[in-house]
Amino acid sequence: MCLAIPGEVLAILPDRPDLAKVEVSGVRRNINIGLLEEPPEPGQWILIHVGFALSTIDEEEARAVLEFLEGLGQTYTDEIDALQDSRIE
Amino acid sequence: MRFVDEYRDADKARALAAEIAALCEPGRQYKFMEVCGGHTHTIYKHGIEDYLPENVSLVHGPGCPVCVIPMGRVDDAIHIARQPGVLMTSFGDMMRVPGGNGNFFDSNAEDTNIRMVYSPLDSLKLARQDPDRHVVFMAIGFETTAPSTAMTLLRAEQEGLENFSVFGNHVTIIPAIKAILDSPDLRLDGFLGPGHVSTVIGCRPYEFIAEDYGKPVVVSGFEPLDIMQSIYLLLKQLAEGRCEVENQYKRVVPWQGNTTALEAIARTMELRPYFEWRGLGFISHSALRLRDAYARFDAERRFELPGVRVADPKACQCGEVLKGVLKPWECKVFGTACTPETPIGTCMVSPEGACAAYYNFGRFSRARVKEASRT
Numbered sequence: 001m002c003l004a005i006p007g008e009v010l011a012i013l014p015d016r017p018d019l020a021k022v023e024v025s026g027v028r029r030n031i032n033i034g035l036l037e038e039p040p041e042p043g044q045w046i047l048i049h050v051g052f053a054l055s056t057i058d059e060e061e062a063r064a065v066l067e068f069l070e071g072l073g074q075t076y077t078d079e080i081d082a083l084q085d086s087r088i089e
Numbered sequence: 090m091r092f093v094d095e096y097r098d099a100d101k102a103r104a105l106a107a108e109i110a111a112l113c114e115p116g117r118q119y120k121f122m123e124v125c126g127g128h129t130h131t132i133y134k135h136g137i138e139d140y141l142p143e144n145v146s147l148v149h150g151p152g153c154p155v156c157v158i159p160m161g162r163v164d165d166a167i168h169i170a171r172q173p174g175v176l177m178t179s180f181g182d183m184m185r186v187p188g189g190n191g192n193f194f195d196s197n198a199e200d201t202n203i204r205m206v207y208s209p210l211d212s213l214k215l216a217r218q219d220p221d222r223h224v225v226f227m228a229i230g231f232e233t234t235a236p237s238t239a240m241t242l243l244r245a246e247q248e249g250l251e252n253f254s255v256f257g258n259h260v261t262i263i264p265a266i267k268a269i270l271d272s273p274d275l276r277l278d279g280f281l282g283p284g285h286v287s288t289v290i291g292c293r294p295y296e297f298i299a300e301d302y303g304k305p306v307v308v309s310g311f312e313p314l315d316i317m318q319s320i321y322l323l324l325k326q327l328a329e330g331r332c333e334v335e336n337q338y339k340r341v342v343p344w345q346g347n348t349t350a351l352e353a354i355a356r357t358m359e360l361r362p363y364f365e366w367r368g369l370g371f372i373s374h375s376a377l378r379l380r381d382a383y384a385r386f387d388a389e390r391r392f393e394l395p396g397v398r399v400a401d402p403k404a405c406q407c408g409e410v411l412k413g414v415l416k417p418w419e420c421k422v423f424g425t426a427c428t429p430e431t432p433i434g435t436c437m438v439s440p441e442g443a444c445a446a447y448y449n450f451g452r453f454s455r456a457r458v459k460e461a462s463r464t
């Protein structure tokens with residue numbers, strides 16, 4: 001649960017400005033973007049922690065974090081498994 | 090050098106290792122605490138200690154939120170989960186944290202329904218789906234996680250949900266650092282400040298460490314190079330006779346933190362007069378509880394809690410490990426009676442716990458051999 005994982009914003013939900021459809025390592029889920037000072041644009045990367053975007057990051061940082069997280073092995077797989085079960089709405 | 094070759098920017102890492110070595114005064118011992126469990130994880134995974142000079146050592150701090158939950162709180166959670174019509178939810182990391190009478194899995198095998206969720210918002214969804222059940226989210230975590238709970242409470246209020254509440258166990262990092270600074274057991278030369286907590290609280294709250302205690306702080310990212318660079322920055326401050334808070338993780342951490350997140354916390358939660366930390370004992374103003382205005386969402390007020398303080402098992406030395414006084418392998422039950430499969434203490438449960446990180450990655454590290462030969 002302590003990981004912050006990068007995801008790419010696909011779209012803001014039309015009826016819910018506080019939620020965005022985000023892709024994380026091939027998994028597409030809704031993520032709450034209410035903590036960001038400004039709403040992200042589609043194509044932007046965010047750092048996600050327990051279903052909330054903590055901050056926006058640039059693509060290079062996102063790739064570096066992903067590479068690092070993938071290197072962690074099981075810890076990261078567990079996080080993605082947990083995300084897979086998530087149904088935020 | 091294993092780590093250096095493995096890392097994508099090997100040249101930079103090699104150069105940093107050399108600069109670190111050059112900054113160390115011969116004969117002086119340097120002890121830096123990495124406060125955050127995420128850092129501990131990286132340090133063992135990449136064997137970072139192996140690439141530091143002999144006289145620089147890293148001490149693991151209390152920044153693993155699962156590790157600091159006392160046994161009594163686990164028992165209280167199970168007590169709530171036993172009430173008729175209750176569905177308890179929490180993060181997966183909590184499931185194996187031992188209480189006085191077993192963990193959540195043990196209790197599920199009997200008569201409770203404690204479910205893992207990815208996000209507090211998933212608990213909200215469960216409450217919406219099943220109005221006949223009362224869903225209690227067991228909230229844990231430092232300031233990184235507290236805003237998520239706060240936002241979830243605000244949403245529950247907005248929706249007027251009647252069957253949702255939070256069992257709050259959020260802790261705050263600054264009082265824990267202060268307790269460590271005030272403890273006579275340990276002499277530290279500086280701190281690696283937690284990365285994600287600082288995205289929320291910013292860098293200013295650490296200034297007292299530099300000003301009142303005369304120790305430098307460098308807020309650090311999580312990759313091996315980040316940690317190496319932060320150690321370099323700490324040593325550079327010491328070498329130049331400076332003592333300040335620096336931000337190595339500027340690409341993610343804003344100096345002033347995240348105002349929206351801080352406001353959400355302040356609206357829904359307030360400091361508790363005191364809270365028990367596993368291994369560290371009672372620390373004043375070190376945790377959050379729900380404000381009176383959110384009393385109807387507060388599981389602690391809805392359900393009568395036994396609130397019994399349970400002493401840690403005799404064999405367990407988590408307190409010393411959390412304070413950085415003992416290295417994980419120095420605990421008598423490490424790797425024998427206490428393993429990630431059958432944890433006795435909490436530091437073995439979460440991957441961010443020092444004992445689990447060391448068990449998973451560090452067992453054959455040269456650092457251990459070095460350390461063992463010193464004692």
Ligand code: SF4
Pocket residue numbers: 404405406407408410417420421422423424427428432433434435436437438444
């Ligand atoms: S080995 Fe187990 S009991 Fe000992 S300090 Fe680590 S987690 Fe605690």
